[in-house]
Amino acid sequence: MSNIEHNMSITGDAPKSISTTQKIASAVGLSGLLILVLAIANFNFPNKSLFLSLSLGMISLGTVIFSVDAYWGKHAGIKNDGVWFKSLSGKGFWAWILGIGLTLFYVVLYWFPQYLGLNSEGANTGIIALFDPLSKFINGGPASQWFVYGSLYTVAIWIFGFKFILKYRHNRYEIIRTCSVMFFQLGFAFLIPEILARLNKPYFAPATIWPLNYDLFAGYRLDSFLSAGNLGVAMLIFGIVSIFVITPILTYKYGKRWYCSWVCGCGGLAETAGDPFRQLSDKSQKAWKIERWVIHSVLVFVTVMTIAVVYSYLGENSDRFWLTKDVFLWGSAGFLTLLFALIIIFKRDQIQKDAKYGAIGYLVVILAIIGINYFSGNWNIFFFPAYKLREWYGFLIGAAFSGVIGVGFYPIFGSRVWCRFGCPMAAILGMQQKLFSKFRITTNGGQCISCGNCSAYCEMGIDVRAYAQKGQNIVRSSCVGCGICSAVCPRGVLKLENGKTEGRINENEVLLGNDVDLLDLLNQKSN
């Protein structure tokens, strides 16, 4: 049998190849990227403004052309054809190449910025020098590795945000949400801190809230706030109010999504540049068990670290503040104890047994550490000097986890690894979402067909289908409210809603549509 003539044809093949236009667009974008790579390799571009504009312009143009070709002119609707066939989005060869590339970039960025051209003495070279003109234009000074990173990060959220909006243009929730993350990244995370620097004010990114911003209460930051007059004090107060007042109110009304998928920069990158990888998250029950331990451990770590840092700061500056270190320490211990006690008393029905044990265990550990160190008269509270603890947190969590693993591993573990397993801010918001919030994903009676699109495309690895097929609302602490489960559902089963707290968590014996006598059933159950 001869098949030769058929081999010339591309029909019948799985949709994994890209069109000619998309190839050209990729070439344009990669050329822009090449300029950056050359800069890293210390190629000294003559006119830096021109080449930087050229580079970022070509990267953006390539992405825009690619997106327009991929989505515009086609019917608006779900565009997941071939996701698992494509090498990049289906954990194939190119996924590994990209993952390794991103990981290396993060390693260099965090620990070897000299290879990017940051020179302790003298002017910048390399890629950092390439960004000098832009940095001078915005903040008045030369660039740093963080300026380069922030600029690229913002560009990524904007160009891939554009792509995302085109892809989901039939879904206004997705459009508005994406505009929001683009706005907050550019304004709150990038421009405001840079402009503050230009005005010689303390560094402050208003939307990066403690504990995600684990450094907020570090000694050097406190000094910089307190030496900047009213503005500095206002920033510090805003930082404290953000986590203790604004966050609980907004999370109560809208769920943690108001932050995680509308404001946060990490979420912003995951939702835009990370969108092609959302389906890679692990949905197994095992992953969920690991997730709960790891993320809450990070939260404990950051809490202990922050208490230690503030405690030692107050100790070193005891003459300057009315708040003594002891009052602060025992105040914190009291606050945590009270918080835990209230949750366990009033929400005991909603907390699983292992979660209760975990919570109590962690509280005991925290209080024990405080007690042992305090009563032993150990100046190094928590066994280590506070600054060491902060350094270790910064290295392990701030850099290695959120950066290297969180973004570097996008193409392998999915786009929300950090948000799911690591982010202490997400842990706090999640606890609140689970226990005190009006937010839930409502399932639509008996309409679920268990197809699994919702679970497959949940970036947080929630097995959405497990709830939907039982007609149960989804109330999960990890849900960031991206809305994609609802978007990909072919039968209109899922809807993100803020509603009354009664009946938010529902249990059905038999799904809607089947009129067996439920009263009999219930009677029998209670007998």
Added chain:
Amino acid sequence: MEHIVILGNGISGITAARHIRKRSDKKITVISAESDYFFSRTALMYVYMGHMKWDHLKPYEDWFWEKNRIDLKNGWVQQIDFSEKTLHFKNGDKLNYDKLILATGSIPNKFGWEGEDLNGVQGLVSKQDLELLEKNTKNCKKAVIIGGGLIGVELAEMLRTRNIEVTMLVREKAFWHSVLPFEDANMISEHIKSNGVDLRTVTELDKIIPDEHGKVSSIITKTGEQIDCQLVGLCAGVRPNIDFLKDSDLAINKGILVNSYLETNIPDVYAIGDCAEQQEAIDQRKPVEAVWYTGRMMGETLALTLTGEKSQYNPGNWFNSAKFFDIEYQTYGWVWPRPKENEQHFHWQHEDNTKAITISFDKKTKLFLGINSFGIRMRHEVLDRWLTEEREINYVLANLKQANFDPEFYARHEAKIFEGFKKNLQNA
């Protein structure tokens, strides 16, 4: 311990197994020759299109079954000895049961067309069909789909993602007009065409022509037109998968005949899902309903019966859903393709032709009878309640907002729909 054997691991059989386990300690065995584990049949298309991998189709992780003491057996039952309560497998194995649940599902309809068994001619129901499709479309340029139902449009969507030309032969004057009123069917027909499908209405298959290797090479329609193709999709409905039961004492007609308790004529033998045929009509439902939801409901009901709470199969208000390329469809209550004598239809369509609703109501009493909704998600709970409460059309239209289930920030159409209805009445 009583041994309950379930033949078939689709939604009906698995729902029965899960609910029996929830409510009792009986020994449960589920038999299938199709797949080791339960999977969502409705999602087969997404594997072919690359949206999901096979493992995503399994609603429960593999450890679930052992943990819940539901034994899974991969095997092909050739014959059932009802008097000895024994199943005989193709490989010679035997298995005894105390109670037997037949949940064998459906197979594609064939109507004795010439060439219907050729290579390259297939339906799309089972896991094996999906694997076969992958093989059959390897170098396929052109396909013809016979029949315009839900599987047909899914197959068309699947093939289009692989740049295969698709011609779809439909007997009625618009896609699925045997179920949808013409205006609805017509809107969907246009949408299907706009996705590059050559939809031929009022066209029927005459025969399928092989090439020299016994593989399909073309089809000929009843009007004599010849269409070259390398694949023929048989999507003219499905029928109960009961051929292996034909020469037994089991009473069968189109399907396995059951009473309202899902009991067959043989004691301790039950039938649920696609393979069951109701002896007495329920509501206005067809005696054989090959629908995901009804399969699930029968499983729920029978589980009650087998665990001590004898329950009649009593499906409530009819509902169903589907997706035609990019247009989602939901229906609640009855909207017949042609209004019955006492009925009237009100149709509203958005100017972009991707959203529409058709509401059926009683001409005299103004009673709300049913709704078809396209491109607008509706809340099952609300419409189910309105149907049960026997609301009037005016009430439904005035409160339609309550029934909306679209995501947040979506454009709302209730005002336009209401206006359209008022205008419609004035014109009538």
